[in-house]
Amino acid sequence: MGEALVAGLINSGSAPSAICIADKRVERLSELQNKYRVTPSTIENIATDCDAILLVVKPQDMGALIETISPTIPATTLLVTFAAGKRSAFIEERVKPGTPVIRVMPNTPTLVGKGMAAISGGTHARESDIDFVTNFLASSGEVIVLAEELQDAVTATSGSGPAYFFYFVEEMIKGAIALGLSEAAATKLTIQTITGAAAMLNESGKSPTTLRENVTSPKGTTAAALETFYQANTGEIISAALKAARDRSQELA
Structure with a gap:
């Protein structure tokens, strides 16, 4: 899914060199760098390198990831979570007050440009944040904006x-x-x-x-x-x- 999102960002107009990626798997990081010409980073450093961070990890790994990066994330950085079941409040409680968070439930047809994604803004998400996420996700499928309380139903319908x-x-x-x-x-x-x-x-x-x-x-x-x-x-x-x-x-x- 992470690769599909990188492709979506590029297709929506982002310069590859402006996209920073981090992955614990060194071989995978090198593969994506060579394929898309994106900028490699580390999980520890990416928080200070980017204006928006896409959190593409398993739900059980989200807590540890946020703990690692939260000390260096400015409150103006947009955080976009793709972890099933993890509410925006889970992240908001672990980062600086006022940090904008958007929750996304995509699905695997995103990999072939036929995805369906539902996005929900957290407490501090701005309209410009919603527009940014909608724009790059639309390059790999359809997008709808829903209230976050409906995301579990979305997961059951289009996610799974x-x-x-x-x-x-x-x-x-x-x-x-x-x-x-x-x-x-x-x-x-x-x-x-x-x-x-x-x-x-x-x-x-x-x-x-x-x-x-x-x-x-x-x-x-x-x-x-x-x-x-x-x-x-x-x-x-x-x-x-x-x-x-x-x-x-x-x-x-």
Whole structure:
């Protein structure tokens, strides 16, 4: 995800040399420097080198990172957190009073320019901060601004959402193979079907309900398949899965 954000900053007009990156993995740092011509730094020094810092670490590592950099972060430096579940208040309480913080929940399709990101400003975030983050994230997908109390629901929907679709694709491929198709054929048929269906959702202007109904003939093959989903209470399972992800996001706060 960090690399996708670097690419997004460059695509939105930031000079590569003005982007400082730090990574505990020396090989990875060198790789990104060579690929994007960005400026390497250290976790200890980056706080004094930049006007905005993107915090792209696992939730459990955020506390230690903030403890390391907080002594040297000026109160005017924008901090942007990408850690699931970590509220802006978690960071605000550990840095200088008045420091602007923005919380972002992206997703992995950002890596191919099809991401979905939701951003929320903390107590001291300025409109210019929101605009800055929106601008560079928009270069790798869609962006919405939401109240922070909705971020756990966002995590459950778009943050974790790609994995739900990957799982569904996995199971469709397995099912198609069980019906006699080769793995190559099953994979191509399934992935292109998912890709085409997503394009229809984006481009047709029709609701998913309408699109589903349009392809479902009474007592036809699609109806038979959907009835299996209905009998298994698939809708309730999906709702329960989203709730579980939402609850876990709240636990990570």
